[in-house]
Amino acid sequence: MTTVQLRLEQGWFTVCATARLAPGRGVAALLPDGRQAAVFTDRRGRTYAIDNRDPFTGAYVLSRGLLGSTPEGRPYVASPLLKHRFDLETGVCLDDETQTVQTYLTGRSSWF
Amino acid sequence: MPHEHLSTIVVVGHGMVGQRFLEALAERGAAGRTRVVVLCEEPRPAYDRVRLTSYFTGTTPDELGLVPADFMRRNAIELHIGDPAESIDRAARTVTARSGRTFPYDTLVLATGSFPFVPPVPGKDLPGCFVYRTIEDLLAVEAYAKTATTGTVVGGGLLGLEAAGALSGLGLDTHIVEFAPRLMPAQVDEGGGAALLRTIENMGLTVHTGVGTREITADDDGHVRGMTLSDSSHLSTDLVIFSAGVRPRDQLARDCGLAVGERGGIVVDAQCRTSDPAVFAIGECALAADGRVYGLVAPGYDMAETVADTIVDTGERAFTGADLSTKLKLLGVDVASFGDAHGTAEGCLDVVYSDSRSGVYKKLVVSRDGVLLGGVLVGDADAYGMLRPLTGHVPPVAPEQLVLPAGLGGPALLGPESLPDDAVICSCHNVTKGAISACSSLPEAKQRTKAGTGCGSCVKTIGTLLPRSGDGGLCGCFARTRQELYEIALALRISSFTELLDGHGRPAARGGEGCEICKPAVASILAGLGNGHILDGEQAALQDTNDHFLANLQRNGSYSVVPRIPGGEITPDKLIVIGEVARDFGLYTKITGGQRIDLFGARVEQLPAIWARLVESGFESGHAYGKSLRTVKSCVGQTWCRYGVQDSARMAIDLELRYRGLRSPHKLKSAVSGCARECAEARSKDFGVIATAGGWNLYVGGNGGASPRHADLLVQDLTDDELVRLIDRFLMFYIRTADRLERTSVWLERIEGGLAHVRDVVVDDSLGICAELEALMAAHVAGYRDEWAETLDDPERLARFVSFVNAPGAPDPSIRFVPERGQIKPELPLLTLGATR
Numbered sequence: 001m002t003t004v005q006l007r008l009e010q011g012w013f014t015v016c017a018t019a020r021l022a023p024g025r026g027v028a029a030l031l032p033d034g035r036q037a038a039v040f041t042d043r044r045g046r047t048y049a050i051d052n053r054d055p056f057t058g059a060y061v062l063s064r065g066l067l068g069s070t071p072e073g074r075p076y077v078a079s080p081l082l083k084h085r086f087d088l089e090t091g092v093c094l095d096d097e098t099q100t101v102q103t104y105l106t107g108r109s110s111w112f
Numbered sequence: 113m114p115h116e117h118l119s120t121i122v123v124v125g126h127g128m129v130g131q132r133f134l135e136a137l138a139e140r141g142a143a144g145r146t147r148v149v150v151l152c153e154e155p156r157p158a159y160d161r162v163r164l165t166s167y168f169t170g171t172t173p174d175e176l177g178l179v180p181a182d183f184m185r186r187n188a189i190e191l192h193i194g195d196p197a198e199s200i201d202r203a204a205r206t207v208t209a210r211s212g213r214t215f216p217y218d219t220l221v222l223a224t225g226s227f228p229f230v231p232p233v234p235g236k237d238l239p240g241c242f243v244y245r246t247i248e249d250l251l252a253v254e255a256y257a258k259t260a261t262t263g264t265v266v267g268g269g270l271l272g273l274e275a276a277g278a279l280s281g282l283g284l285d286t287h288i289v290e291f292a293p294r295l296m297p298a299q300v301d302e303g304g305g306a307a308l309l310r311t312i313e314n315m316g317l318t319v320h321t322g323v324g325t326r327e328i329t330a331d332d333d334g335h336v337r338g339m340t341l342s343d344s345s346h347l348s349t350d351l352v353i354f355s356a357g358v359r360p361r362d363q364l365a366r367d368c369g370l371a372v373g374e375r376g377g378i379v380v381d382a383q384c385r386t387s388d389p390a391v392f393a394i395g396e397c398a399l400a401a402d403g404r405v406y407g408l409v410a411p412g413y414d415m416a417e418t419v420a421d422t423i424v425d426t427g428e429r430a431f432t433g434a435d436l437s438t439k440l441k442l443l444g445v446d447v448a449s450f451g452d453a454h455g456t457a458e459g460c461l462d463v464v465y466s467d468s469r470s471g472v473y474k475k476l477v478v479s480r481d482g483v484l485l486g487g488v489l490v491g492d493a494d495a496y497g498m499l500r501p502l503t504g505h506v507p508p509v510a511p512e513q514l515v516l517p518a519g520l521g522g523p524a525l526l527g528p529e530s531l532p533d534d535a536v537i538c539s540c541h542n543v544t545k546g547a548i549s550a551c552s553s554l555p556e557a558k559q560r561t562k563a564g565t566g567c568g569s570c571v572k573t574i575g576t577l578l579p580r581s582g583d584g585g586l587c588g589c590f591a592r593t594r595q596e597l598y599e600i601a602l603a604l605r606i607s608s609f610t611e612l613l614d615g616h617g618r619p620a621a622r623g624g625e626g627c628e629i630c631k632p633a634v635a636s637i638l639a640g641l642g643n644g645h646i647l648d649g650e651q652a653a654l655q656d657t658n659d660h661f662l663a664n665l666q667r668n669g670s671y672s673v674v675p676r677i678p679g680g681e682i683t684p685d686k687l688i689v690i691g692e693v694a695r696d697f698g699l700y701t702k703i704t705g706g707q708r709i710d711l712f713g714a715r716v717e718q719l720p721a722i723w724a725r726l727v728e729s730g731f732e733s734g735h736a737y738g739k740s741l742r743t744v745k746s747c748v749g750q751t752w753c754r755y756g757v758q759d760s761a762r763m764a765i766d767l768e769l770r771y772r773g774l775r776s777p778h779k780l781k782s783a784v785s786g787c788a789r790e791c792a793e794a795r796s797k798d799f800g801v802i803a804t805a806g807g808w809n810l811y812v813g814g815n816g817g818a819s820p821r822h823a824d825l826l827v828q829d830l831t832d833d834e835l836v837r838l839i840d841r842f843l844m845f846y847i848r849t850a851d852r853l854e855r856t857s858v859w860l861e862r863i864e865g866g867l868a869h870v871r872d873v874v875v876d877d878s879l880g881i882c883a884e885l886e887a888l889m890a891a892h893v894a895g896y897r898d899e900w901a902e903t904l905d906d907p908e909r910l911a912r913f914v915s916f917v918n919a920p921g922a923p924d925p926s927i928r929f930v931p932e933r934g935q936i937k938p939e940l941p942l943l944t945l946g947a948t949r
Contacts, residue, residue, distance in 0.1 A: 016917040024625060024653030025660070027917035034925070039917070042625055043610065044428070053926075058940065059669040060926040064657040068627035071588055071620040073426060078628035080657040080665055085628070 006037055006049050007105035015039055018108060021047065026077065028052050028063035037104055038063035040088060042075050048088035049104035054079045055093075062086065062101070070094070119146060121423070122207050122215050124197040124364065125223035126152035128161055129395030129412035131178050133221060136420030138187045148189045149215050151207065153196035154246060157184075162409055164250065165274045168281050173247045197224075200368040202388055219390055219423055222365060222378060223416075226358035226396035226407065231266070235328030240336030241352045244275040253353065257282045260350035264288070264339060266325050268295040270438065272355035273312075273447075279353070280317055287318045287347060289339075291356075294321060299438060299449040303466055304488040307473030311445050311491060314471070320347070328352055360397045360405050373399040382430035383422045384415045392419045402433040410434060410540045428623075437503075437539055439489075439496045445471070446493035451486025451503040452477050460485055465515035467491075474515040482506045497573035501535030501545065533600070534615045537577070538563035538570045547619040548577050550591030561619070586852060587629035589613060589621035594777060594852040598637050602848075609634045609654050632656050633852040636739050639775035640847050640892075652912075658737035661913065662899055663719055668938035670927050671719060672712040673699070674736035675726050676772060679746045679764035679784075680707025689729040697722055700935045706743035706781065708734060713936050715923055720913050723900045732898035735773060739853075741780045744768035745793070749786030749803070758803030760786030763832070767801070770836065771843065773896050777850040777859075780843070781816075795823045798856040799839055804828065808835045812842055812870070813860035821857040824867050827875055837886065841874040844885035 002018040008031065015029045021041040029037045029049075036052035040063075052060045056079065065077040068085070075088045085094040086101055093099040121137070123130055130150065137148065152158075159176040167173065184191050195209045200220065208214045228243035230236050240260075242253050253275075257263065263279035265272045268290030280286040288295070294305025295312070309319055324342035331337035338348045360377040371379040371387035377399025384392045384400075395412035399405055406412065411434030421429035437450030455462055455477040465474045472491035476499070478484055484502050489495065495514060507514055531537075533546040543563035551557035557574055558564050564571040585591035590613075592600070597612065606612050612634055614622045626634075635654035658664050663671035675690065690709050694701045699722075700712040714722055736742060746764030750756035764784040774780070783792035784801040793816075794800025800811040806829035814823025827838060850859040860867060872878040874885070903909045915924040929936035 014918075020911075020917055022653050024631070028915060028924075030916040030919045030922060036916070036924075036926070057667060059667065060924060061657070061665070061669045064660070064665070066628040066631050066656060067625045067653075068631070069621075069624035071618070073620075073624060075625060081667065083628060 002108050004039060004041075004047055005107045005109055006031075006039070007107065008032070012107060012109070014109070015049075024067045026063035026065065026067070028060070036060050036063075038065075038077065039106070040067055040075075040077060042067055042069070046075070047106040047108070048075060049106050050077070050086060050088060050091050051102040053101065054081055054084070055099045055101060056084050056096075057081045119218040120216060121146060121148045121219045121221060122217035123148065123150045123221045123223060124207065125225055125395075125397075126150050126154070126158045126191065126193075127223060127225045127395065128158055128178060128409050129225070129416050130221075130223035131158035132413045133223060133394060133416035133420060134183075134187070134189055136417050137424065138183075140420055140424045142420070142424035148187070149217075150189060150191045151195055151197045151209050151215075152191060152193050154248070155194045156247065157191060157193065159247065161245070164244075164247070165278050167247065167250050168254075168278045176247070197364055200364055200391075202368050202370075202391070205390065217390070219392070221419060222386070222391065222393040222397055223395050224361040224364060224397040226405075227361050228354055229357045229359050230354045231325060231356055233325050233327055235330060235336070235339075236354070238328055238330050238336050239334065240350060241328060241354065244271060244278075244353050244355050245358075250278070253278070253351070254282065256351055257284055260284055262287070262349045263351040263353070264347060264349040265353045265355055267355035267357065268292070268319065268321065269298060269355065269357065270296060272353075275353045275355050276312075276317060279351070280315070284351065285318075286316075287320065287349065288312075289320045289323060289325060289341065289347070291324045291342075292321065295319065296447065299453065300447065300488045300490060301454055301475060303464060303475060304447075304449075304473045304490045307466065307468065307471050307490040308445065308447065310468060311471035358396065358407055360399070362397055365391075365393065365397075373403075373405075377405040382418075382432050383427070384419045384431055385422070392422075394419055400431060400433065404433070406434055406436075408434070408436060408438065410542065413541060435536075435539055437500050439493050439500075445491060446489065446496075448489040448493035448496040448500075449487070450496065450500040451484070453486045453488050455486070457485055463511040463515055465512075476511050476515055478511050482511075484511065497537070497570055498531065500539065501531050501537055505532060505535075537573055540570075544619065545577060546591065546616055548574050550585065550618060585618070586633060587627055589617050589624065589626050589630045591618050592616060594633055594637065594854075595849050597634065598640070598848055601634075601637050601641060607638060609638070609651070626654075628656070629852070632659070632739070633777075635659070636775045636777065636852075641888075661716060661719060662723075662733060662737060662903065663714065664737045666712060666938070668927055668940060669924065670712070670938065671714045671716065672710050672736070673714055673719070673722055673726075674704070674708055674710050674734035675731035676734040676768070677708040677743075678768040678772075679744055679761050681746075681761055681765060686729060686731065689726070689731070693722055693725050696725075698929075698936060700937065704736075704743075707745050708743060710736070713929060713938070715915060715927055717914050717920070717923065720904060720910055724904055727898070727901050727904060733773075733900045735899075738773075738775065739778055740773060740775050741768070741771040741782070743781065744771075745781075745783035745797075747784075747786050747791040749784075753786055755789060756786035756803065757805050758786055758808065760784040760792065760801075760803055763801060763803075763808070763835075764792070767836075767839065770893055771839075773899070774843065774847075774892055776843070776847045778853050778855045780856075796820065797823060799823070799842060801835065807831050810835060810838055810842075813856045813867070815855055815857035819857070824860070826867070826871060838874060840889040841882050841885045842870070844888050845870065845874055845881075848885075 004015045005012045023041055023043040026038045026040040037049045038052040039049045041047045052062050054062050064080045069075050076085045078085045091101045091103040157179045195211045197207050198210050199208045206214050206216050228245050263284035264287040265276040266289050268288045276286050276288050295308045326342050327340045329338045362372045362378045365378040366372055378393035380386055380393050380398045382401040384394050386393050394415035415431045418429045418431040439448035459480050460477050463476045474489050476487040484507050531545050535545045537545050541562040543561040547561045548557050548563050564574050613626050631654040694711050702710050704710050744764040744767045746761045749760030781797045782799050783794040783797045785792040785794045786803045794802050795811050796814045796816040800823045802809045808830045809828040810826045811823035812826045815821045914920040916922055928939040930939045
């Protein structure tokens with residue numbers, strides 16, 4: 001099976017089996033230092049990870065937002081609370097560029 | 113990796129495909145961020161070679177130009193006119209031009225096009241022999257024709273007939289020599305060729321088929337005098353145009369060691385990459401991944417887009433083949449072929465209409481199950497714009513009707529509205545009906561979609577698709593309204609979001625993710641059409657978080673839970689269960705305005721356990737999280753109240769149980785009052801019922817909230833059955849025609865004809881749809897399942913109810929509560945906007 005991994009300072013961190021990610025939706029992951037990441041996959045199978053905290057409300061909910069893509073094809077997640085959109089590749093809020101959430105490098109590993 | 117090659121791109125060749133590539137770069141924002149150098153052999157920038165012959169009917173070379181005035185400057189592109197590439201050094205990654213200048217490249221794009229094939233016959237280079245490819249060729253033919261009386265075109269294909277038409281137009285006695293047994297052998301079948309032959313001969317041209325050219329003979333001055341054909345006959349002619357096909361211009365590629373095909377053409381993969389990963393080839397010089405060289409402009413454009421996408425964008429695009437449909441006006445004769453014109457598919461059938469008096473020949477190829485596979489149209493190709501997009505579909509009328517002339521009950525019946533939305537209208541630029549329909553005028557359509565700017569054969573069809581008022585689309589992904597999408601999903605039995613987006617979304621949105629606006633709206637449409645549980649399959653990803661977790665998200669990331677209490681009637685035992693559940697899970701409880709109880713403060717992972725308790729005690733989902741029926745509020749009615757005239761509580765319960773779970777454009781609220789005192793506030797509801805001595809009065813379109821509206825009386829003194837039937841129709845009509853997030857109050861004000869129209873439709877059945885509306889509601893009622901009970905029975909669905917995917921049992925430490933008035937309230941996090949790490 002394959003797993004989704006996040007790149008943390010100390011190395012790759014396994015989040016879950018790839019199959020746990022449904023295209024267009026996210027999951028939250030608890031990181032070793034207590035922080036939370038929101039991990040997504042899109043319908044093309046690309047994975048993204050950003051910080052789970054919505055800076056506009058302080059709630060840890062970004063993993064529960066809906067994925068979308070801009071007409072230019074940039075993937076984003078819309079926060080389920082006040083619907084601010086965050087670019088999944090850069091973490092920049094598309095509706096207020098002063099706000100950015102951390103992004104994580106993602107990868108997949110497989111073993112048999 | 114994107115952006116890998118964004119340093120210097122050298123483009124060799126500035127024809128139609130080369131220009132399209134530059135536009136594709138500019139559209140992707142790449143042209144300004146990188147150095148782009150273009151080497152152009154001809155003495156003028158790219159022009160419309162497809163319309164070359166129109167030069168002879170008055171179009172000036174400038175008018176054929178394809179490059180907007182400031183395009184090169186605006187995009188900082190260096191265009192070197194009349195300075196073709198002479199050699200490529202792949203090791204050094206440089207291109208040397210004829211002027212001696214050398215240009216380094218990171219990415220090289222070969223768009224060198226093709227050259228006319230001239231058969232190796234003696235005399236082929238004599239003065240008076242021409243080819244027919246560039247504006248310069250035409251100028252030369254035009255000048256030479258002034259001293260000629262007879263002209264001959266070698267080759268009876270598309271371009272040959274165009275050239276023959278040009279010679280005829282210049283006043284020459286014109287002959288066509290075609291080696292194959294019929295004209296346009298590649299495009300039309302024998303019948304079509306015969307019709308074409310008759311028409312062309314009637315125009316005074318002489319056609320010689322089934323013969324080749326053996327030799328071109330000269331007069332004493334060394335100019336063309338005539339030709340000897342393969343049957344040894346002699347043809348007197350002053351001018352010869354060779355139009356015997358084209359060959360890929362792959363010499364540059366050969367010279368630098370790139371792989372080329374046995375019969376020519378630079379070998380490329382699906383990304384149009386040559387054997388050298390830094391070099392691409394597009395258009396007629398390329399031997400595409402499917403092993404073909406494409407001599408039409410549309411596939412070339414497709415390749416240009418593919419390479420631009422590969423170099424600077426997602427890299428998802430590929431060129432694996434193309435449609436060879438064509439429509440031309442040759443010598444004033446319409447000729448079109450599309451799809452499987454020769455009927456090569458196994459078991460296919462021909463439908464043929466042939467009228468040799470008027471030179472009209474039409475053949476459609478259909479499969480045994482009625483799918484249109486292709487066709488040939490000669491003499492009357494008006495239907496081409498309609499037929500080509502229908503290829504691959506079952507036409508809405510019988511195929512024999514499609515080939516009959518309009519006066520005989522033929523294609524006049526068939527308007528563009530009968531085309532599917534994904535039908536390609538402009539095949540040069542691959543623009544669909546949906547994309548065109550989203551534009552408000554022809555200029556806008558041309559500018560935004562490029563439709564109609566290639567061969568122009570589709571302009572007439574585009575016109576019939578325009579204008580439409582405004583955009584009015586659902587969102588950035590769909591140019592259609594919710595109502596239109598509902599009708600599409602209903603008619604085409606579409607059951608997934610991606611199917612709807614990829615088939616009926618705006619062109620730029622297709623293949624994308626959709627957005628937070630259309631996903632829930634489409635989910636609601638699909639759910640309203642009874643397409644399964646909302647947590648199943650792809651639909652699971654469309655719901656906003658409330659529908660996803662079947663609960664209502666609150667500001668701190670916790671959820672609230674609302675069990676259904678139909679009509680607001682509840683037994684003491686059930687009331688106790690709610691109290692116990694709230695106590696055991698530490699939830700905050702509040703009575704809602706809809707006569708039920710809301711339980712706040714549940715974490716995601718608690719929801720299944722909470723609901724297990726509730727379902728066990730006979731509760732079911734209250735759908736407080738959905739755009740669906742919330743509650744049917746009621747007074748106690750006649751049973752207890754001394755004023756009541758009907759049993760309002762029973763009716764409220766019946767209605768709530770009938771419409772529970774019904775997905776709609778917005779939430780639906782209702783109430784039933786047992787008398788005119790209206791204690792249940794029914795007139796502030798989407799549909800409200802007030803008891804009368806004679807039965808029930810039905811009110812619709814009421815609203816509380818920010819813009820209150822009293823509901824309007826639809827019909828009075830209804831029996832129970834009449835009431836239910838009318839509400840069935842009303843709700844389904846609303847669901848079918850309302851916009852996204854449009855409450856009934858707004859819908860009733862907006863819809864043309866207002867209340868009177870709604871009454872006409874749902875009471876008097878003016879549209880004849882009431883049976884269908886009732887059937888849809890019956891299907892909903894029959895298909896209702898409690899979403900929470902189903903979820904608890906399904907381990908797969910339950911698996912998503914965790915705070916953390918990698919720590920399923922762990923509670924979310926960010927959700928904390930503090931006490932207030934004997935219950936809990938969220939401990940709200942400190943907001944530190946701007947201090948994100």
